Amino acid sequence: MYMIDRVGVVGLGYVGLPLACALASKLFKVIGLDTDLEKIELIKKGETPVYEEGLQELLKKVLEEGSLKLTSSYREMIEESDACFVCVGTPSNPDGSVDLRYVKETVEMISESLRWVDKYFLLIIRSTIPPGTTSNLIKSILEEKSGKKPRQYGLCFNPEFLREGRALHDIFNPDRIIIGAIDEKSKELLLDIYKRFHGESMPPVLITNPTNAELIKYASNVFLATKISFINMISQLCQRLPNADVKVVAEGIGMDKRIGREFLDAGLGWGGSCFPKDVKAFLKFGEEMGLCFKLVESIIEINESQIENAVKLAKELVGNLNGKKISILGLAFKPGTDDVRESRAIRLIEEFLKYGVEIKAHDPKALEKAKKILGNRVNYCKTVEECLTGSDLCILATEWPEYKKLNQETLKRHMRIPALLDCRRLYDPEEFREIKFAAIGLGPKEVRGP
The missing domain is CATH 3.40.50.720 (NAD(P)-binding Rossmann-like Domain)
Incomplete structure (x- = not known):
């Protein structure tokens, strides 16, 4: 099985930009994509559109080394990478449900660009999405828009557990890695990326299906929110x-x-x-x-x-x-x-x-x-x-x-x-x-x- 050395990152915000810089610092050739042209120009100058400790210094380093390239073109990103991390936002709808339009638009653009290239491509979803979305919605869009059959592409849901303000620390020192893969090849390729990224400091890894991985992400955040609300309940009692x-x-x-x-x-x-x-x-x-x-x-x-x-x-x-x-x-x-x-x-x-x-x-x-x-x-x-x-x-x-x-x-x-x-x-x-x-x-x- 070949190794993936060229990686794309779509969505250069609080999640995507630290990930792109971190991957580029570990000898991967990274191409970062964002549809916000002003943001792309800002990043090209070595300036970060978001504040994150240590990020601007790392950005300047990988730009000088030439390991990070920026683009707003999906076609260019697909041509210059063999895998892509999707890190776009998933805001709330008025009723509390997840607004998936940015994820859908991104997967559609990636899939349409894949139609014109004859190669295997691994799509990795980092955006937080409801359980079942990867295996159903994303998989169907990918196959329909790209024309590729299951063995011609890979697909994983790989949740991020970053804390803003400590994003780079958490990328380099995660508690665990969760890989929800649709098949064995997808799993092996993503696992290999992480093994080369972390080397001897490889954290514990859980391999599962995309639905479990999606639920793990939600359950983790709800549990942490529960701990905070619990201690705030105790705080109200303490005040009396x-x-x-x-x-x-x-x-x-x-x-x-x-x-x-x-x-x-x-x-x-x-x-x-x-x-x-x-x-x-x-x-x-x-x-x-x-x-x-x-x-x-x-x-x-x-x-x-x-x-x-x-x-x-x-x-x-x-x-x-x-x-x-x-x-x-x-x-x-x-x-x-x-x-x-x-x-x-x-x-x-x-x-x-x-x-x-x-x-x-x-x-x-x-x-x-x-x-x-x-x-x-x-x-x-x-x-x-x-x-x-x-x-x-x-x-x-x-x-x-x-x-x-x-x-x-x-x-x-x-x-x-x-x-x-x-x-x-x-x-x-x-x-x-x-x-x-x-x-x-x-x-x-x-x-x-x-």
Whole structure:
């Protein structure tokens, strides 16, 4: 069996661009495709359209080495590769189901281009899609549009488990690789790509069919969202218990190896590009299968209630919100990225605006993308000090490392009324004893201040 050395990546966003750069850094000849011509020109200059730690440096390196080429032509991509990773978006429809139009359009374009080349080609789907989509919809489009018979092409569903902000780390150091292949040859070729990519550090691999692989992706994200909602439920209880602290409780729970400490951080809830849409899609898929997932409904309800919880804590600190100035630190849905899709910070801001609050906001990376959502309803600040000046309340919404150095002296110096609401449990309450302070998951005896 021959080896695949030339690889295409379609969709150069938060998932596709890090993958393309990583593959190119491991001596694969990679051709990255995106239909956004401005994005292609930007990447050709060595600039990344998304912020991801270490990505711009790696991009410049592979461009200089000539191992990464960029195009907007499917025909060119097919001619210069023998396998292709599809990394296009799968947003939500209004009813929560998955909008597959970008996946369908991509597979159609690839398939039509394959009709004109006489070679075996391996198609690898990385986009998150409902169970059964690869074996049914994608396979039928591929055969119909390309004219190829099953043995003339390969097809796998190969889910990604990347954390934005740590995407490159997760590509080079994955916990596991899941390969859902339609046949033996597809499996062997994709497995060989990973063996050469990882070498001696090859992670555990699970080989299965595409439907199982698709379900593994959804089940993983729903389970992680469940852990977050669970600890946020506990945090709401802690807030009513004198001297209780969810951070300590989470530590104790996480010491149990069966549970683990990860994803047990109380806060504003889960957001971002994956969990919200995948949880809703899983719930909708269950409905289509004739099932009612009460657990999934509950984790969504708990997640939404954390915004109400934060507003309640803000009222306890400063009273009537109308006319108050509130500083929001952090707009990205998590630190390490500029992604503001389904950001809980932005969701919180939108809730505060209903109360007639004046919002000042700061973020190290996400200001420009936040402006596209919030527009001129918010004052955007270039520094933390500017953001704090004249405010009645400071809210930590995204736990960027830069905010860790914030102290009560800084708050007293810049704010009209020094008050801090820690929505990510970044701070030690003992270090803010001289000002009004509250935090998610902290019991009433621990809410201190003059």
